[in-house]
Amino acid sequence: TQLLEQSPQFLSIQEGENLTVYCNSSSVFSSLQWYRQEPGEGPVLLVTVVTGGEVKKLKRLTFQFGDARKDSSLHITAAQPGDTGLYLCAGDGNDMRFGAGTRLTVKP
Amino acid sequence: NAGVTQTPKFQVLKTGQSMTLQCAQDMNHEYMSWYRQDPGMGLRLIHYSVGAGITDQGEVPNGYNVSRSTTEDFPLRLLSAAPSQTSVYFCASSYWRGQGANTGELFFGEGSRLTVL
Numbered sequence: 001t002q003l004l005e006q007s008p009q010f011l012s013i014q015e016g017e018n019l020t021v022y023c024n025s026s027s028v029f030s031s032l033q034w035y036r037q038e039p040g041e042g043p044v045l046l047v048t049v050v051t052g053g054e055v056k057k058l059k060r061l062t063f064q065f066g067d068a069r070k071d072s073s074l075h076i077t078a079a080q081p082g083d084t085g086l087y088l089c090a091g092d093g094n095d096m097r098f099g100a101g102t103r104l105t106v107k108p
Numbered sequence: 109n110a111g112v113t114q115t116p117k118f119q120v121l122k123t124g125q126s127m128t129l130q131c132a133q134d135m136n137h138e139y140m141s142w143y144r145q146d147p148g149m150g151l152r153l154i155h156y157s158v159g160a161g162i163t164d165q166g167e168v169p170n171g172y173n174v175s176r177s178t179t180e181d182f183p184l185r186l187l188s189a190a191p192s193q194t195s196v197y198f199c200a201s202s203y204w205r206g207q208g209a210n211t212g213e214l215f216f217g218e219g220s221r222l223t224v225l
Contacts, residue, residue: 006150009148030210031210033213033214035214040218040219041216041218041219042112042198042200042216042217042218042219043151043198043214043216044216045213045214048213088150088151090151090214092210092211092212093210093211094211095141095153095156095164095166095211096141096153096200096211096214097153097167098143098150098151098152098153099150100148100149100150101150
């Protein structure tokens, strides 16, 4: 059983559409991170959220940390083919545990 | 700009063989870890270390050994490979601030793809 559940597992959309992916847990985390992974490479950090209710923006990407610090969402506005990849959330504590990821494909 | 370096990138083993996956980082990070990535399972933590001489188990430690003799190196040993250990293995490091602190941003290597026949 995954400590962090991500949904949807797969998402295929057209360029220009908006999307939201979710990361949920029954555990409380002191912080939560979002990573993006491209084929043949290791994950790369996008953002860290620390405070319950926190919202962070990274260009067209908006990240939100739930008030109870158990869940998070990633919203992408006007998706582009360059956004294609595997999006992973990770809960930070004594060690880092990852969700299974959402594999996003943005078609031109 | 080396960051985290993993070797080998690809390896094929027969069941029962042993091998070591190497990981080195040049960022003076105290925290290092090994993950395996399988389809639909995400990244699962195998072992981690918060400094030289200190190691601890993660979610899926069985069948793997680690040691940390220096800050830079964190090798992962498979003692007797099994087909269930076919996976992509990632080493990662972070600047860990000490007891009670979060792990922080993880810097990953490019991965080592292992196939056990």
